[in-house]
Amino acid sequence: MVTRVEKKAAKKAKRANESRGRKWTRRSFIGAGAVAGLAAGGALVVGIAIRPGDRTDKLAKFVTDGDEQLVTTWVKIAPDNTVTAIIPHGEMGQGIHTALSAMLAEEMEADWEAMEIMEAPAEKDFANFELGREFMMGGANIPGPLFDTVNGLMLKAAQSMDLQITGGSTSVRFTGVGAMLTAGAAAKELLLEAAAQQWDVPLSELRAEKSYIYHGEKKAPFAEFAVTAATLKPNLRPKLKARSDYKLLGQSLPRVDIPAKVDGTAKFGIDAQVDGMKYGTVMAAPVHGQSVAKMDAAEAKAMSGVHGVYNMGDYVAVVADGYWQAKQALDMVEVEWTSADTDNVSEETIFAQYAEALDNGEKTVLHKSGNVTKAMKEASSVYEAEYRVPYLAHACMEPMNATAWVRDGKCDLWAGTQNPLGTRMVTADTLGMDSENVTVHTAFMGGGFGRRATPDYTNQAVQVAKKAGVPVKLIWSREETTQQDHYRPSVLGRFKAGLDENGMPIAWESSFVHKMDPPEASAVFYDIPNVKAQYAESPTHVRLGPWRSVDHTQHGYFTESFIDELAVNAKMDGYEFRRKLLKDKPRHLKVLDTAAKMAGWGKALPAGQAQGISICESFMTIVAEVVTVDMSQGEPRVLHVACAADAGFAVNPDGFKAQMESGIIYGLTAALFGEITISDGAVEQSNFHDYTMVRMDNAPEIDVEIITSDARIGGAGEPGTPPISPAVTNAVFKATGKRIRELPLSRHDFGAAS
Amino acid sequence: MVQLTVNGKPQTLDIDPDTPVLWAVREQLGLNGTKFGCGASLCGACTVHIDGEPVRSCVTPLSDAEGKEVTTIEGIAAPDGALHAVQEAWIKHQVPQCGYCQSGQIMSAVALLKDNADPSDADIDTAMAGNVCRCGMYTRIKAAIKTAAKEV
Numbered sequence: 001m002v003t004r005v006e007k008k009a010a011k012k013a014k015r016a017n018e019s020r021g022r023k024w025t026r027r028s029f030i031g032a033g034a035v036a037g038l039a040a041g042g043a044l045v046v047g048i049a050i051r052p053g054d055r056t057d058k059l060a061k062f063v064t065d066g067d068e069q070l071v072t073t074w075v076k077i078a079p080d081n082t083v084t085a086i087i088p089h090g091e092m093g094q095g096i097h098t099a100l101s102a103m104l105a106e107e108m109e110a111d112w113e114a115m116e117i118m119e120a121p122a123e124k125d126f127a128n129f130e131l132g133r134e135f136m137m138g139g140a141n142i143p144g145p146l147f148d149t150v151n152g153l154m155l156k157a158a159q160s161m162d163l164q165i166t167g168g169s170t171s172v173r174f175t176g177v178g179a180m181l182t183a184g185a186a187a188k189e190l191l192l193e194a195a196a197q198q199w200d201v202p203l204s205e206l207r208a209e210k211s212y213i214y215h216g217e218k219k220a221p222f223a224e225f226a227v228t229a230a231t232l233k234p235n236l237r238p239k240l241k242a243r244s245d246y247k248l249l250g251q252s253l254p255r256v257d258i259p260a261k262v263d264g265t266a267k268f269g270i271d272a273q274v275d276g277m278k279y280g281t282v283m284a285a286p287v288h289g290q291s292v293a294k295m296d297a298a299e300a301k302a303m304s305g306v307h308g309v310y311n312m313g314d315y316v317a318v319v320a321d322g323y324w325q326a327k328q329a330l331d332m333v334e335v336e337w338t339s340a341d342t343d344n345v346s347e348e349t350i351f352a353q354y355a356e357a358l359d360n361g362e363k364t365v366l367h368k369s370g371n372v373t374k375a376m377k378e379a380s381s382v383y384e385a386e387y388r389v390p391y392l393a394h395a396c397m398e399p400m401n402a403t404a405w406v407r408d409g410k411c412d413l414w415a416g417t418q419n420p421l422g423t424r425m426v427t428a429d430t431l432g433m434d435s436e437n438v439t440v441h442t443a444f445m446g447g448g449f450g451r452r453a454t455p456d457y458t459n460q461a462v463q464v465a466k467k468a469g470v471p472v473k474l475i476w477s478r479e480e481t482t483q484q485d486h487y488r489p490s491v492l493g494r495f496k497a498g499l500d501e502n503g504m505p506i507a508w509e510s511s512f513v514h515k516m517d518p519p520e521a522s523a524v525f526y527d528i529p530n531v532k533a534q535y536a537e538s539p540t541h542v543r544l545g546p547w548r549s550v551d552h553t554q555h556g557y558f559t560e561s562f563i564d565e566l567a568v569n570a571k572m573d574g575y576e577f578r579r580k581l582l583k584d585k586p587r588h589l590k591v592l593d594t595a596a597k598m599a600g601w602g603k604a605l606p607a608g609q610a611q612g613i614s615i616c617e618s619f620m621t622i623v624a625e626v627v628t629v630d631m632s633q634g635e636p637r638v639l640h641v642a643c644a645a646d647a648g649f650a651v652n653p654d655g656f657k658a659q660m661e662s663g664i665i666y667g668l669t670a671a672l673f674g675e676i677t678i679s680d681g682a683v684e685q686s687n688f689h690d691y692t693m694v695r696m697d698n699a700p701e702i703d704v705e706i707i708t709s710d711a712r713i714g715g716a717g718e719p720g721t722p723p724i725s726p727a728v729t730n731a732v733f734k735a736t737g738k739r740i741r742e743l744p745l746s747r748h749d750f751g752a753a754s
Numbered sequence: 755m756v757q758l759t760v761n762g763k764p765q766t767l768d769i770d771p772d773t774p775v776l777w778a779v780r781e782q783l784g785l786n787g788t789k790f791g792c793g794a795s796l797c798g799a800c801t802v803h804i805d806g807e808p809v810r811s812c813v814t815p816l817s818d819a820e821g822k823e824v825t826t827i828e829g830i831a832a833p834d835g836a837l838h839a840v841q842e843a844w845i846k847h848q849v850p851q852c853g854y855c856q857s858g859q860i861m862s863a864v865a866l867l868k869d870n871a872d873p874s875d876a877d878i879d880t881a882m883a884g885n886v887c888r889c890g891m892y893t894r895i896k897a898a899i900k901t902a903a904k905e906v
Contacts, residue, residue, distance in 0.1 A: 264787020
């Protein structure tokens with residue numbers, strides 16, 4: 001007879017085996033079954049981290065199987081000569097698994113066709129050191145003698161900050177440039193050196209190509225040298241290729257994640273499957289910060305298939321046999337929420353509070369050059385404008401969800417997250433566990449855009465699963481996803497320019513509420529000698545979070561609207577006005593000129609149509625967009641977007657273009673329709689009928705031109721977004737004479753069709 | 755008890771016939787390619803075919819599919835595994851980004867091309883307007899549909 005305890009032990013062993021067998025490889029993402037040819041059992045690991053200190057023992061246990069060699073922190077080689085890139089970023093459609101592994105393959109001379117990709121596990125030792133260093137050093141060049149010290153410090157810092165975040169358009173420009181290229185080159189040097197030893201030939205006579213080492217006609221796979229290579233000390237600063245020598249980079253490689261996304265096999269967070277799993281859904285206090293005062297769940301509990309209804313403090317949860325049953329039951333739960341002053345907050349009170357903060361609140365100066373006060377006095381005229389933008393939800397297509405299993409002092413969590421390590425820490429904290437006992441299993445994200453950097457949804461899954469005592473897949477409804485977001489802030493911005501006798505700005509002053517990141521978002525790259533940008537804090541109870549391009553969304557709109565107003569005021573063409581203020585900025589000029597040329601700026605257009613232009617720099621990438629709008633039907637219809645972008649170098653040109661297209665549509669939705677409004681303290685919008693999206697029938701044609709310069713590699717995921725709203729409103733002004741100082745455009749009435 | 759055919763296979767489901775087809779295929783049949791987006795027929799992520807017609811499975815009760823043929827994204831490739839021309843075109847044009855809406859987009863596109871072998875831009879706009887792509891890959895979707903139209 002098998003006892004219950006034995007059964008439990010057998011089950012546990014089975015689970016342990018399954019989890020050992022679960023590979024974080026590209027193949028496991030795609031779901032094509034087990035990885036072949038890897039023996040289970042003790043891994044032979046003598047890896048070397050290219051980061052300071054030999055942490056390979058620690059890392060290897062997380063990522064290697066059988067006889068694989070962890071050669072550097074970001075790459076391993078299997079006995080069958082498969083090279084696997086270990087990518088410390090989540091895939092949410094930005095193509096990062098492809099771009100970063102190509103960067104590694106390029107320098108390593110690995111065979112791209114046979115390469116495997118694996119997402120780095122949510123372990124502290126895979127904290128993204130390069131990300132931490134770039135954040136803290138602001139991309140500054142580190143003096144040579146300090147290099148190792150700084151590296152050591154930054155690794156510590158990255159670990160303590162739990163940095164494994166996918167956001168800030170950082171993946172290629174920081175992780176790629178800082179870690180992947182270097183790791184690839186270092187790995188290649190190690191393998192060549194190992195081959196020189198094993199073959200007893202001079203290093204200079206060896207070369208690497210497509211995962212083989214060659215000596216004249218003689219060749220052998222990388223794998224043959226992996227064991228020796230792993231015992232050698234890697235060069236922290238290997239020689240990197242010149243861009244002109246790239247074979248893979250600069251080519252439009254097909255994205256590795258796409259095949260699984262056309263046949264339904266791609267595994268997103270919501271597709272997690274755990275034996276014995278139930279389904280949960282939640283309703284949180286509609287006014288953020290409130291909690292359950294009274295709950296009557298009698299009717300819901302009596303419904304068929306309902307496992308439990310729980311008062312979780314600031315939200316109510318139902319767990320049932322299926323999502324639909326859980327949702328039906330949740331709708332039957334009667335909840336009274338606590339009340340507070342925030343119940344009276346509305347759109348009007350929020351903006352009145354912002355105005356008060358700008359009128360009388362304490363301000364912090366973010367950017368300052370010259371003497372604005374003096375220049376304003378000396379100016380021949382002063383021009384002022386006030387702009388406002390609303391809260392915005394992320395509206396990821398995949399509603400927030402996570403699957404959790406809490407048992408025996410351990411927790412497994414399955415989720416799409418932009419922040420696996422942070423999620424792990426928060427989960428451990430919530431459960432009062434050591435983070436060693438928390439395993440985060442990542443998956444594709446059905447959209448992130450900043451939303452999936454905040455682990456509130458995973459935390460609910462963990463709490464509910466603990467309460468329910470079974471594995472629970474917790475899924476938010478679309479309504480919950482819309483109303484319990486962490487929003488792009490609504491912002492009030494005031495702008496003032498001191499002008500010379502020709503209407504050219506000699507002083508620029510901006511005052512606005514809220515400051516998130518990055519600080520340079522409110523800086524001005526135009527040639528204006530006296531600048532002051534300052535902000536006042538004016539918090540409300542509405543939750544805020546990073547939204548695609550973060551502070552650049554509002555500041556791109558403010559700055560490029562105000563510049564356009566100044567051009568009109570000076571009776572100059574908006575393109576020529578900008579050119580004048582960018583005369584010493586060759587990269588900006590080229591981007592601006594290219595977009596203007598692509599769109600045929602100044603050409604005759606049919607009645608009701610007009611073009612608008614804008615240029616923004618964000619995440620080290622400069623993007624100009626020229627939009628053609630048609631106002632002949634009364635409301636704005638964007639026909640075409642010409643986009644020119646200089647990110648220094650586009651690692652995957654087609655992927656880069658796709659990011660620009662995506663950023664443009666994302667920003668266009670915000671410009672045309674996007675607004676989350678607050679009434680009686682709660683979010684008013686709930687689903688796609690009142691949080692409107694750009695769709696196929698109102699999507700513009702988009703052309704993207706990539707400009708290659710010698711600049712450092714910039715970001716791609718976000719820089720397409722900031723320029724679109726001002727380009728549209730500048731075009732609308734030209735077509736109608738109506739200056740849009742408040743987004744979205746759907747708030748404005750343009751009268752009947754002309 | 756509801757009897758229906760899913761991707762060519764007869765199925766008998768012993769669940770509430772009011773359950774939306776979306777949850778039946780995902781939770782009962784383990785066909786996770788069909789996605790939950792809005793629960794209100796507003797985004798198209800859950801699009802499947804019932805007797806060849808595209809429907810939003812998140813608001814279609816299982817009882818509506820009784821005795822009918824349901825096709826999901828897992829069922830549009832040829833029996834030998836060869837991808838549908840629409841899927842091939844999706845790869846060629848590198849359409850998906852996050853990919854979450856793409857099962858629904860592809861099911862809408864397949865239905866469009868079944869009825870209209872040479873759709874105009876306006877036809878595509880009409881047929882695809884119910885499918886939201888938050889990554890904004892509309893120009894690629896349109897181009898891919900035109901490519902697929904040549905193959906179908």
